[in-house]
Amino acid sequence: MDINIKEIPDLDVAFFRRTGSYFEPQDHWEKLFQWASNNGLFPPHQSFIGISLDNPDLVESSKCRHDACVTIPEGFEIENHSDINFRKIDGGKFVVYTFYDNLEKLNLAYHYLYSEWLPNSEFDADFNRFNLEFTLNNPIEDPHGKLKVDLYVPIKERASAS
Numbered sequence: 632m633d634i635n636i637k638e639i640p641d642l643d644v645a646f647f648r649r650t651g652s653y654f655e656p657q658d659h660w661e662k663l664f665q666w667a668s669n670n671g672l673f674p675p676h677q678s679f680i681g682i683s684l685d686n687p688d689l690v691e692s693s694k695c696r697h698d699a700c701v702t703i704p705e706g707f708e709i710e711n712h713s714d715i716n717f718r719k720i721d722g723g724k725f726v727v728y729t730f731y732d733n734l735e736k737l738n739l740a741y742h743y744l745y746s747e748w749l750p751n752s753e754f755d756a757d758f759n760r761f762n763l764e765f766t767l768n769n770p771i772e773d774p775h776g777k778l779k780v781d782l783y784v785p786i787k788e789r790a791s792a793s
Contacts, residue, residue, distance in 0.1 A: 634744075636685070636730055636754075639722045639723070641721055644717070645703050646698040646699060648698050652695060652753060663701060663715075666715055670712075676703045678765055678789070679766040680765075681697060683696075684696040687738060688738075693743060720761065721761075724786050725786060727784075730782050731779040733776070733777055763782075
């Protein structure tokens with residue numbers, strides 16, 4: 632696994648939230664892509680980010696929340712857009728892993744990072760910030776139907792044992 636450590640700034644985003652299984656059709660992404668396109672917000676200047684707000688191992692799948700986000704530039708007039716939500720994502724230090732596989736295997740990548748990589752590193756997970764999934768492709772357009780995302784898991788320096 633190719634794993635890197637990166638520091639990112641706080642990010643302002645527009646988002647649509649969906650509640651339900653992470654493995655069902657994600658119609659909120661289509662709404663977000665349409666909204667972003669209508670407002671001139673697309674790569675490489677803006678990023679699409681998924682935020683899984685619940686751990687599917689701990690929360691019933693029908694209650695799992697997911698935000699489909701797009702970064703917005705400084706000075707974007709949010710008051711003119713009542714049809715979408717806005718928030719700030721906390722930046723900081725993250726461990727980053729590029730995932731390219733079937734969506735159903737995404738949880739395995741998280742499992743590896745949390746249960747194997749982090750315990751053997753000099754970092755602890757920072758549960759005060761969200762995992763971020765920077766979207767790098769559209770699986771529908773991928774020749775293999777696979778998802779490509781950079782997984783950003785928030786970390787902090789491990790407290791030294793006394």
